[in-house]
Amino acid sequence: MGAKKKDPNAVALGSRGGKARAEQLSADELSAIGKKGANARLRKLGSSERQEIASKAGKARWAKARKREEK
Numbered sequence: 178m179g180a181k182k183k184d185p186n187a188v189a190l191g192s193r194g195g196k197a198r199a200e201q202l203s204a205d206e207l208s209a210i211g212k213k214g215a216n217a218r219l220r221k222l223g224s225s226e227r228q229e230i231a232s233k234a235g236k237a238r239w240a241k242a243r244k245r246e247e248k
Contacts, residue, residue: 219227
């Protein structure tokens with residue numbers, strides 16, 4: 178099956194609408210929306226892909242902690 182081509186005019190309008198809405202939302206509301214998206218993404222991934230992402234995140238956190246200790 179071929180992917181549907183999106184109407185560039187509709188894409189531009191949708192992008193502008195999303196940005197305008199985001200400017201009106203609080204940080205907590207934006208965070209909640211982001212968490213919903215992250216959960217949806219994780220449900221689509223396989224366990225090995227989730228494990229790889231978690232491993233990278235853990236390494237990044239430890240690297241950041243070590244960097245703070247060195248200062």
